[in-house]
Amino acid sequence: MESQIVHKAAFLLHDCNEPEQVVVERLKEYFPSLSLTERERYVSEAWDQVHGQGVPEA
Secondary structure, eight states: OOOHHHHHHHHHTTOOOOOOOHHHHHHHHOOTSSSSHHHHHHHHHHHHHHHTTOOOOO
């Protein structure tokens, strides 16, 4: 489920061009059980992936 959350956050950041704070709020719609702190962490991970940091090696 964790990868699904990061994937959704990356989609919102990259494909929808949403600002980070908007993505944090939108994740609550998709994953209502997540706390604010958890949503912020997932958005941070997704931001790193979208911007080329922390991208897993193939």
